[in-house]
Amino acid sequence: MNKMLRQFTSLFMALALTLSAFTAAVSAAPASSGSSAPVDGVYNVPYQYLNDNGSGKTSSVNNYAVPGTGKLTISNGKATFSHEMKSYEVFKYIGSLKTGETKATIPAYGSPTPFDQAQLARYDAATAVTVTNSTYHQVTLNISDINQEQAAIVHIELTTPVYSAWHGVLLKLDVSNVPLQGTNPGTNPGTNPGTNPGTDPGTNPGTNPGTNPSVLQDGKYILSFKILKSGTSQASVMDDYVAHPGRLLVENGKKYVQIFLKQSKEVTSFQVGGSETQTIESDSASNTRRVQFEVSDVPSTLSGHVKINWPAINYVEDYAVDIQLNSAFPTTSWGSDNFGTIPERPNPSETKEKEEKEEEKPEEPGKETGTKPTQPTTVFKDSASHWAAKSIERAVQLNLITGYADGTFKPxxxxxxxxxxxxxxxxxxxxGQTKTVEFADLGNIQSWAKPYIEQAVAAGIINGYEDGNFRPNKEINRAELAVTIVRALNLPLENASALTFADADQIPQYAKAYIATAVKYGLITGQENNRFGAAKPATRAEAVTIALRAVDYLEANKKATP
Structure with missing residues (x-):
């Protein structure tokens, strides 16, 4: 009997040891569920946040995440992932789902039901520290399995506009370069984070890390840019000779800007940084060519020089310019160049030139002046030197807008x-189609504006407010400008996550995809310091400029259609 008892006790202890070892193995939260575990180390890996609804679409959380800052740490088989975030103060909670737990039920936006705190216990709260020499925060989350999309939840609160909601997201890591045990980790490029240029945002003053090329992956990008008069913020004549937006190609870590010239024969020289740009394609029949030049940073402003010889309109010019490179958005295909039309006014008219000469000092050699075409024009005394002077002149000639009785335009x-x-x-x-409007403030709508409002409402371009009013005299802001122009042109909407403006978190959610689309098609650009300024009232100058870009878009597409 004692012998049997000893055998049973021994068997029980062996079973207990086996169970203990199994429990320890489960609680260790292995970094990978595969047959081979990753090698301990720190790895720079691309990442993105997806909506946790099965759509595979990127989450709005990506608007806050800084690309190129992701670091995966493997230590004793456990994985953590850290990356930098903008405007971290709007996040009241970030957490990753614990190993073996089921996802929490997220209350719908606007629901009075609070988040279940018992469900919150299924998540490990992220830690966050301020990045040195930066306003960003580095957020660190536990990762259950690096080969699977990590479920997580976030709680975002905004004051302007008022917004408070929980979101379920999936953190997807690209671990293709993370070595597995049994392989040679020395063949994995970039495993030393110290060799990854640009991971310290403090070394990149004044730019948005979301568009910092030091963290751009190889591929194609749509580039917003503008050619300015040298040393000013005013658009150069040369800006009328190029297609917008431009292209950015990243190959083997090198960045190449590509710009499409619309008067190739007449633009006899286009230099950037003292060197002639490289022609990578040309078409003599359409009088176009595409040029390319290498850059080290985006956004940035580069010095350039232009020579134009256009005998047909007696226009000969040689002047300095600045090429202002703005936001870059990834794309799978560049598509066609949408703005193939150039106004037949490469410079303001001779009449305008005479007025400028009376009011201004002679230009320095190499500045943008030149012989002007002798084309009649309308000149407003407050707009001759405005950055939008050419657009205002053209808009008046197309009867899009008029000036005031005192001879001003008030741009x-x-x-x-x-x-x-x-x-x-x-x-x-x-x-054609109109829709009789029955707004509560119909009496406040001027008679000259009513037909246009009826047409725009019928076309789904603009509508009234929830209280039944149209508010005809209310200022329209830059976000609304972008929304209406995209609706008017019926453009396919871009993903809102493409926005990389420094103030992207201040753009209303409903307008983000429209603004991303308007930027992609070159209809609107950002402002200084890579900000969009969504809530800023649009000016008369901005309005006519954007309207003319829409005209050019329609004309170019009309010509491209058989």
Missing amino acids: NASVNRSEWTAILGRALKLE
Whole structure:
């Protein structure tokens, strides 16, 4: 009997040891569920946040995550992942799902039901520390399995606009370069984070790390840019000779900007940084060519020089320019160049030149002046030297807008909803279908604006407010400008996550995809310091400039259609 008892006790102890070892193995939260575990170390890996709804689409959390800052740490078989975030103060909670736990049920936006705190216990809260010499935070999350999308939840609160909601997200890591045990880790490039240039945001002053090329992956990007008069913020004549937006190609870590010239024969020289740009394709029949030059940083401003010889209109010029490179958005295909039309006014008219000469000192050699075409024009006394002077002149000639009785245009004055709707209606020649409007403030809508508003409402371009009013005299802001122009052109919407403006978190959610689309097609650009300024009232100058870009877009596509 004692012998049997000893045998049973021994068997029980062996079983207990086996169970203990199994429990320890499970609680260790292995970094990989595969047959081979990753080698301990720190690895720079690309990442993105996806919506946790099965759509595979990127989450709005990506608007806050800084690309190129992801670090995967493997230590004793356990994995943690850290990356930098913008505007971290809007995040009230970030957490990753614990190993073996089931996802929590996220209350719908606007639901009065609070988040279940018992479900919150299924998550490990992320830690966050301020990045040295930066306003960003480095967020660290536990990762259950590096080969699987890590489930997580976030709680975001905004004050402007008022917003508070929980979101379920999936953190997807690209671990293709992480070595596995049994392989040679020395063949894995970039495992030493110290060799990854640009991971210290403090070394990149004044730019948005979301568009810092030091963290851009190889591939194609749509590039927003503008050619300016040298040393100024005013658009150069040369900006009319190029297609917008441009292209950015990243190959083997090198960045190449590609710009499409629309008067190839007449533009006899286009230099950047003292060197002639490389022609990578040309078409003599359409008088176009595409040029390319290497850059080290985006956003950035480069010095350039232009020579134009256009005998047909007696226009000969040689001047310095600045090439302002703005945001870059990844794309799988560049598609066609949408703006193939150039106004037949490479410079303001001779009349305008005479007025400028009376008011201004002679230009320095090499500055942008030149012989002007002798084409009649309308000149406003407050707009001759404005950055949008050429656009204002053209808009008046197309009857899109008029000046004031005192001979001014007031280019920096704000534009209201009635005025913008009329400008847009004239520019796009909205005709035919109308919709009788019954706004509560119909009596406040001017008679000249009513037909344009009826057409725009019928076309789904603009509408009234929830209280039944149209508010015709309310200033229209830059976000609304982008939304209406994209609707008017019926453009396919881009992913909102493409926005990389420094103030992207201040853009209303409903407008983000529209703004990303408007930027992609070159209809609108950002402002200084890579900000968009969504809530800023749009000016009359901005309104006519964007309307003309829409006109050019329609004309170019009309010519491209058989």
